[in-house]
Amino acid sequence: MFSTVRSTTLLGVVGRAVDVEVHVGVGLPGFTIVGQPDEVCRESRDRVRAAFLSRGFTWPNRRITVNLAPSGERKGGSGLDLAIAIAVLVADEQIASSLIEPFAFVAELGLDGSLRGVVGAAPLVGAVRDRRVVVAAGNAASARAAGADDVVVASDLAHVVACLRGETEWLNDDTATHTTVFDHVPDLADVRGQPVARHALEIAAAGAHHVLLVGPPGAGKSMLARRLPGILPDLSNEQSMSCTMVHSAAHVSMPANGRVTHPPFRSPHHSISLVGLIGGGTAAMRPGEISLASEGVLFLDELGEFAPSVLDALRQPLEEGVVHVSRARTTLTFPARCLLVAAANPCPCGAGAPGVCVCDDAARAKYLRRFSGPLLDRFDLRVSVGLPRVEDLVDGVDGESSNVVRKRVVAARRLALERGGCPNAAIAVDELDRLAPLSVAARAVLRRELELGRLSGRGLHRIRRVARTIADLDGAPEVVGEVHVAAALRMRTSLSSLSGGAR
Amino acid sequence: MSESDVRAVAAPGMRAVAAALASLPMVGPKRLRVLVNELGVERAWRTIRGECSPSPRLAALLAEHDMGRAWRAAATDDLVQRVAESLAEHEVAVWLASDAEYPEVLRSDPAAPAVLFARGNPTALQQRRVGVVGTRAASAAGRFFARRLSRDVAVGGVAVVSGLARGIDAAAHLGALEAAAAPPIAVVASGLDVVYPREHAGLWRDVARHGLLLSESPPGCAPDAFRFPLRNRILAALSEVLVVVESREVGGSMITVDEALKRGVTVMAVPGAPMSTTSKGTNHLLSQGAAPVRDATDVLVALGLDHQRRDALGDNRVAPSADDRVVLELLARQPSTFDQLVHRSRLPIQEVAVRLGRLEAHGWVTANAGWWEALVAP
Numbered sequence: 001m002f003s004t005v006r007s008t009t010l011l012g013v014v015g016r017a018v019d020v021e022v023h024v025g026v027g028l029p030g031f032t033i034v035g036q037p038d039e040v041c042r043e044s045r046d047r048v049r050a051a052f053l054s055r056g057f058t059w060p061n062r063r064i065t066v067n068l069a070p071s072g073e074r075k076g077g078s079g080l081d082l083a084i085a086i087a088v089l090v091a092d093e094q095i096a097s098s099l100i101e102p103f104a105f106v107a108e109l110g111l112d113g114s115l116r117g118v119v120g121a122a123p124l125v126g127a128v129r130d131r132r133v134v135v136a137a138g139n140a141a142s143a144r145a146a147g148a149d150d151v152v153v154a155s156d157l158a159h160v161v162a163c164l165r166g167e168t169e170w171l172n173d174d175t176a177t178h179t180t181v182f183d184h185v186p187d188l189a190d191v192r193g194q195p196v197a198r199h200a201l202e203i204a205a206a207g208a209h210h211v212l213l214v215g216p217p218g219a220g221k222s223m224l225a226r227r228l229p230g231i232l233p234d235l236s237n238e239q240s241m242s243c244t245m246v247h248s249a250a251h252v253s254m255p256a257n258g259r260v261t262h263p264p265f266r267s268p269h270h271s272i273s274l275v276g277l278i279g280g281g282t283a284a285m286r287p288g289e290i291s292l293a294s295e296g297v298l299f300l301d302e303l304g305e306f307a308p309s310v311l312d313a314l315r316q317p318l319e320e321g322v323v324h325v326s327r328a329r330t331t332l333t334f335p336a337r338c339l340l341v342a343a344a345n346p347c348p349c350g351a352g353a354p355g356v357c358v359c360d361d362a363a364r365a366k367y368l369r370r371f372s373g374p375l376l377d378r379f380d381l382r383v384s385v386g387l388p389r390v391e392d393l394v395d396g397v398d399g400e401s402s403n404v405v406r407k408r409v410v411a412a413r414r415l416a417l418e419r420g421g422c423p424n425a426a427i428a429v430d431e432l433d434r435l436a437p438l439s440v441a442a443r444a445v446l447r448r449e450l451e452l453g454r455l456s457g458r459g460l461h462r463i464r465r466v467a468r469t470i471a472d473l474d475g476a477p478e479v480v481g482e483v484h485v486a487a488a489l490r491m492r493t494s495l496s497s498l499s500g501g502a503r
Numbered sequence: 504m505s506e507s508d509v510r511a512v513a514a515p516g517m518r519a520v521a522a523a524l525a526s527l528p529m530v531g532p533k534r535l536r537v538l539v540n541e542l543g544v545e546r547a548w549r550t551i552r553g554e555c556s557p558s559p560r561l562a563a564l565l566a567e568h569d570m571g572r573a574w575r576a577a578a579t580d581d582l583v584q585r586v587a588e589s590l591a592e593h594e595v596a597v598w599l600a601s602d603a604e605y606p607e608v609l610r611s612d613p614a615a616p617a618v619l620f621a622r623g624n625p626t627a628l629q630q631r632r633v634g635v636v637g638t639r640a641a642s643a644a645g646r647f648f649a650r651r652l653s654r655d656v657a658v659g660g661v662a663v664v665s666g667l668a669r670g671i672d673a674a675a676h677l678g679a680l681e682a683a684a685a686p687p688i689a690v691v692a693s694g695l696d697v698v699y700p701r702e703h704a705g706l707w708r709d710v711a712r713h714g715l716l717l718s719e720s721p722p723g724c725a726p727d728a729f730r731f732p733l734r735n736r737i738l739a740a741l742s743e744v745l746v747v748v749e750s751r752e753v754g755g756s757m758i759t760v761d762e763a764l765k766r767g768v769t770v771m772a773v774p775g776a777p778m779s780t781t782s783k784g785t786n787h788l789l790s791q792g793a794a795p796v797r798d799a800t801d802v803l804v805a806l807g808l809d810h811q812r813r814d815a816l817g818d819n820r821v822a823p824s825a826d827d828r829v830v831l832e833l834l835a836r837q838p839s840t841f842d843q844l845v846h847r848s849r850l851p852i853q854e855v856a857v858r859l860g861r862l863e864a865h866g867w868v869t870a871n872a873g874w875w876e877a878l879v880a881p
Binding site for chain 2: 193194195196197199214346383384385386389445448470474482483484486487489490493
């Protein structure tokens with residue numbers, strides 16, 4: 001007559017446990033689903049019924065009511081199909097209710113009764129990881145990656161029922177064990193020359209400083225940016241889990257073992273919408289690129305081509321490390337702890353070099369206006385990248401490999417975490433004197449810059465944080481010296497001079 | 504019109520009327536000369552208003568482009584009132600050719616402005632004057648040279664005349680103001696209350712306070728493109744010697760040079776590297792026989808002034824150390840990015856950074872758009 005089966009639904013990037021309650025009673029034959037199902041969810045009526053008939057189960061020709069509890073929240077997706085089917089079978093007393101007690105079901109049903117994988121398997125299964133979770137073969141890896149210890153796989157509805165009754169065995173799932181993980185991260189050794197840009201990447205990775213690369217087309221800005229994930233410290237277990245959840249929920253391609261283990265790299269095209277970058281949407285609240293890049297690198301190529309409103313929306317998430325997406329029904333929080341790397345041409349013609357640039361003042365001023373000052377201010381490192389030299393390209397030797405650089409980055413990052421409990425880019429202003437004390441000479445250099453009006457108060461703090469990182473990489477964990485401050489200043493080209501103009 | 508008629512307009516109220524005439528639509532320097540110099544301000548104004556019959560010369564003018572009707576519509580008492588208020592508000596004086604303040608050198612000029620608007624100290628015109636002009640897209644080295652040259656000639660008692668544009672012009676005015684000696688003179692294209700380019704607001708104020716701002720455009724006049732070549736003729740006429748610091752082969756500076764040559768003004772040019780695009784025009788002038796300018800002494804000599812000041816005008820920058828000199832010499836060859844410097848010097852990044860910082864602090868190098876330039880050969 002009545003049954004309850006555990007399943008889950010996706011809300012942004014987290015799964016919520018849902019109890020599928022089914023009541024089969026007297027009345028006109030019918031099948032209704034209540035509890036705020038969305039379109040896809042409501043359609044499961046037809047899939048479940050067809051699956052029943054295809055696999056030889058008797059469809060109870062009575063009044064069937066499905067309630068998705070808690071009924072206050074909107075449920076979406078097709079992952080509830082299997083749970084509804086099982087619940088109907090239990091309510092119709094075709095399966096004993098005691099058999100399903102330790103289980104949770106997350107799978108879509110085909111019309112032939114076969115089990116299909118669903119989007120967001122990792123967060124879905126994560127919400128019911130204390131149970132024995134039945135999933136389709138395609139979701140097994142993600143389900144295990146989500147931390148569920150007891151995942152079982154079945155081929156179709158009849159198979160599930162047979163297994164529940166103890167008549168057959170669950171399928172053997174060994175995808176995770178024998179698939180070799182292949183994800184190629186380009187190596188920094190491919191970059192020849194460019195000593196300053198390489199150093200800037202190393203500083204960015206060590207201190208979690210956002211970087212802006214300014215240079216003419218062909219200078220290798222994208223090439224450099226793509227090599228940044230390779231020198232970032234490996235993801236911790238917790239970071240890896242968070243990435244896995246977000247990537248699974250957004251249905252982007254994942255490694256075969258279903259788990260994101262390397263810092264992700266995202267480079268959205270400049271035509272991206274605000275919702276695409278930040279996250280949201282009306283039907284399914286989807287994480288944006290900034291969340292997909294969380295714990296990794298968000299690369300914005302051709303920064304000047306992005307819509308200004310889109311870029312400005314980045315500012316607050318970058319500060320807070322999370323995105324709050326509020327809509328009429330819900331407010332969701334997505335992670336946004338990414339390292340921002342942007343690339344821009346120095347001026348509309350792209351040349352930048354004195355005497356080569358053909359842009360007039362008006363064109364340059366117009367181009368510059370596209371960059372909002374507050375956003376540019378978020379970049380602790382702003383370096384110009386020149387065209388590579390011919391001798392470097394043809395006869396040059398490979399640069400240091402990512403592995404060598406990463407060792408230094410990891411050491412510097414550990415130093416920062418032990419000292420301040422956060423990466424250097426996140427040092428609070430009132431902690432700067434304690435965590436990044438300046439030598440007398442360094443203080444004099446900064447005073448001069450301030451007196452000349454080339455440095456603002458906020459700029460000063462940023463320079464000090466970058467100098468702290470440079471000192472850490474330099475093996476000077478105590479006082480920040482003149483050389484470190486000087487290097488930090490050289491790696492923060494002033495905003496107005498971004499234009500490459502001869503003014 | 505006879506000389507006595509021109510004298511007659513010098514009454515104070517007539518200055519506002521003269522300014523109003525300059526503010527009429529479709530009035531450029533030529534038509535204004537016809538109105539003011541040939542007819543006299545009062546007569547011209549009354550004729551336009553239809554209060555007296557036009558002379559044949561003016562009738563011909565009024566018939567062009569239906570100008571008579573347009574002028575009559577615009578020439579109201581209200582216009583005079585507004586112009587007078589604007590002149591008072593911005594402390595702008597109106598000089599007619601008959602006025603004592605009107606620059607002597609312009610009186611005999613065939614294309615002299617009939618009305619000059621001035622703000623600041625009129626005695627600035629009584630000094631010896633040198634024009635310092637050049638491209639707006641100047642190199643850092645060019646701007647640095649213009650600034651030093653202007654400072655040094657101003658110390659030598661010569662007024663710097665320039666146009667308050669970006670680049671060389673601004674550097675010339677900055678240098679002249681720095682000297683706090685001979686007050687600078689600026690000839691601009693727009694109305695004296697319309698600061699162009701906007702970022703030079705402070706510089707305009709300083710030039711007006713310590714020197715003299717001149718324009719033939721009435722207050723409120725926008726910086727229209729056609730006004731700049733016209734401005735250049737006044738600039739050239741006011742210069743006794745014209746120095747071109749940096750220029751491309753064509754451009755405003757070359758127009759000024761042409762105007763100067765027409766008036767028999769000595770043209771001098773600052774030599775630049777043969778490959779430098781910003782020095783193409785100046786190098787061309789040199790090849791055509793213009794005298795080279797290496798420092799202020801060259802200019803002072805050309806003006807026939809005392810040139811025994813060389814030592815006093817010398818470099819007072821702290822000499823770079825041997826280490827710093829290595830970097831400075833690399834930069835003196837060509838502007839470089841920080842990256843290129845690190846590569847060429849084969850020094851550690853931090854070492855190059857520190858040396859650049861020191862050189863910059865002492866004024867030997869400057870950064871511009873990520874490019875570092877040496878401010879003079881070491």
